[in-house]
Amino acid sequence: MLASRSVAAEPVWETESPEAVLEAASCGIGLGVLPRERITEAVQKNRVRIVPVEGLPFPLSFYLVIHRDKILTERMWAFRKLVLRYRTGDGGEESRKVSGASQPGTAH
Numbered sequence: 881m882l883a884s885r886s887v888a889a890e891p892v893w894e895t896e897s898p899e900a901v902l903e904a905a906s907c908g909i910g911l912g913v914l915p916r917e918r919i920t921e922a923v924q925k926n927r928v929r930i931v932p933v934e935g936l937p938f939p940l941s942f943y944l945v946i947h948r949d950k951i952l953t954e955r956m957w958a959f960r961k962l963v964l965r966y967r968t969g970d971g972g973e974e975s976r977k978v979s980g981a982s983q984p985g986t987a988h
Contacts, residue, residue: 902928913938 893910895901901912902919906927922928944963946952952960 893904895904898914898918901914902922904910905912906922911931912928916930919928919930923930944960946960
């Protein structure tokens with residue numbers, strides 16, 4: 881993505897923590913990519929500034945997390961199914977392959 885624009889980037893530090901990314905950027909350690917909602921307060925306090933980026937896709941990944949021993953209620957199971965349907969486009973076979981909590985009335 882960056883190479884096609886003749887831009888080289890070599891990360892020297894990575895983290896999954898949005899708070900750590902924001903803190904590093906506000907200390908001048910480097911750049912961070914965060915959702916606007918996560919940085920609103922820091923921007924208002926002039927700790928960081930937004931640099932618009934156009935033409936570079938930033939795909940996001942979301943995860944549905946469930947305690948490994950949780951037995952889901954009917955509503956929780958329905959929500960899980962909805963999320964998996966959105967992810968796979970159909971909620972079919974792929975959604976049944978995803979490991980996770982037990983359906984109500986069943987065991988792991």
